[in-house]
Amino acid sequence: MKKKVLVTKNLLKETEERVKKLFDVKLNKEEKPYTTEDIVELSKDCDGILCFGTNKIDASAIDKLSNKVKIIANYAVGFGNIDIDAAAKKGIVVTNTPEVLTEATADISILLLLGASRRAYEGRKFAEEQSWSWKTDFLLGKQMSNRKLGILGMGRIGRAVAKRARGFGMEIHYHNRTKLAAHLEEGAIYHDNIKSLFNNSEFLSINCPATKETTNLVNEQSINYLPDGAVVTNAARGDIIDDTAMIKAMKSGKVFALGLDVYNGEPKINPEYLKLNNLFLLPHLGSATIRTRIDMGNRAIDNLENFFQGKKPKDQVN
Template structure:
């Protein structure tokens, strides 16, 4: 019996590729670049399944042109905003993702963003690296203390809860807004806010850890940024579309926000070149899950979903 043929458009971890090649006929792109709409459509006639990343977009138009041979899209990502899930389902294509396994790595990155933004990591690294550090004063690079501050978390899913656990190690006071209140054992003593505006008013640091949806797109606009306490720090390790980037620049320029830590942007790859003007915007290139352990776990989770599908079972992460 021939093995299913799968397409892997990006360079996944070595362990993932070894396992995939063991169990499937694998078509791997020569270059580690995002799969285009034309590539996705063309390959759909040659493969039974795909393991795309967030960089491959399955819009309604693309899905409408997919070959009937393609039966499963086993995403190597948690987020699914790059997939038109109703369109894929209507085409009879199973869609899966890789939740849970990148929780701690992404929460670690959010902590890095928060600390780096609060303590002038961009300017500090530059002055030392350039050899320009020839001065010291008690007023030199005075930042915002994280320990004991109030952390507001928007979205208390797995990443939000992991961030809260880590932040408690810094004696932070945890507040959160979620669609529904968590059970007491999951709250861990955090204070629930039934409205986003209520959370904003008490957040010395605000971390966005919610999915991108039609309702959440642009939710951190000028009006909401203004509701944060003066000198607050915004952290986004979720999706760039959550933030109105023009409003963020204005809040930084006015001094209302002390700093921002960003791992994601409206335009990816590339980011927002206007942010580069500000040493108090600490940026990473959307690498929240980029650890060896997590990349292996994400790849194996995608393969677990493929394995279940080809055993005739419903994958555990089917949408």
């Protein structure tokens, strides 16, 4: 008898067909945004849940889940939307989908750096108005070549960003919970504290996981550690940046430009950002390639399949 699985959002056709073959599935055919309460209610007769990073499953929700639910497979590299400690206490395994979105997210990080530093948003607006005229000081931006790039979080994605940035001749600096082995650093310079990293970041790429320790890590104090006119980008999680402090820094020129693929309150954003021309904004496109989204779906399904076959899922995080 097939195990029953709740899938909280739509999957691409290729992975939807696979999950339907393997399990008795409840699909979100209307693509209705499920609330936490919806997930609790709809999973009552399910053995597992395949959810997404936008689905918040906190300790209260986990406490209300049916005792039948034994695994939550998260379709995301992160798992901050799930209280993994509460899940472990209830005997629920939690998995994620690492590795498969590294390259796509690193590409977006570079796009953010280029788009913000070269004033792409302003350029698009001028082009649409069709009334601009070329002159020597028109939309002057920051050039990445041979500058210092600070990477906050030197995991798989951070290292992939560094690899791409070396093509611009950038000097790579990074801060991580631990110093990397030399073969992983590839010449990158380690900083054991935020102040030292930010002091050396003419460009800053945020690629660290969202944790209690990283919430509002980029705040008024730490922003002041940056060189004047720094370019900051975030392809990790929105809550790493204190929006009020960042908006103030963008207005003052302390931060030359900001590139965001993620932000607090998605899909809503602090309206003060939208008044600024030095913001290059994307709607959470980090993993948005066909190949990556198929791979993410298959990875989540692999974790479910292994668990129900009595094996430890490859990507178990609790």
